[in-house]
Amino acid sequence: MNRRLVIKQVLIMAGGIALLPACVREEGQSTVSWKNIKLTLDQENFLADVAETLIPETDTPGAKKLNLHLFVLKMLDDCYSSVDQQLFLKGMSQLQDKSYDQFTKSYTKLSKRQQQEVLLQIQHDKSKSPELDAFYKITKQQTINGYMNSKYVMTNLVKWELVPGRYNGYFPVKSA
Template identity: 30%
Template sequence: MKRREALKTLGLAAAGLVTLPAWASGWTARDVAIKSSTFSSTEQALLASVADTIIPAKNNVGAIPQEVHKFLVRLFDECYEKEKRENIKRQLNVMNNLAMKDFDSSFMDSSQQQREQILLSFSESEDESEQEFFQLVKIETIRGFRTSKVVMQDYHGYRLVPGFYNGNVDVEA
């Protein structure tokens, strides 16, 4: 009978949910290792520099302190098609070569103003793939920053679920 299967599945799920907090207690971000990425270490560093250019660190709040670059790498690896990832990789390489040509240093070693200049040239470019790269990285960097713990809890005052409940409130009639 399907009812027996459903009850068995429900029982196993409930047992798993009950044991999960005890089993996963003490986990940290370092314990949950990031899988190998399709982005090389240089590409990850370039992506971190782009995120830092878009939201620079100020008073320990910015893209790098909030680890937005790790969010971007994981997001692009797991949620975007191969074509988009290849375009991101290609544009990171173009961006780095442009910095080498214009400023005699890599994009990562360029100043904040120089990096901004390169990114703005991508946003105003005639090449659609450069514009697409800039828009995608900018939007996802902002999303990663806005949904970070510091911004959500300290700035917006977000409370984690289940939140606060006061069942004994006086109501004037």
């Protein structure tokens, strides 16, 4: 038997085995695998829509374009306790149920105005469940945190100066 042919076939088979997991990815799985939380693709898209409602795209990029929903999930996966993670996931499903009860549509199919109404109602509701409250607070806090620390904001919107700043010899000072 020809050794070169055998080596060639073994390498082709090894390459095929290495690529196989990427080809048979389960339908509906999240785009990123997390250590502590389990999400579906629908839940990830839902969170992207919630983040986009919080920071919509105007003349600056919105939350979806900056992938802030992935930042929220990364912070949730790494920095929050398992109790907070479970509250977050339960609150996410409660928000989906709430939007369906209110408008008989899922949150992702609502208009931008209706999505804003749902979130404003949650923000102003004093008797909301602790799960829904945890979901809203974590999502809002981490979306804003991710936006303010994004590459776009740090390079285009914030004018950075070296630590002491510039010297202004004519700055008016009040005498003591």
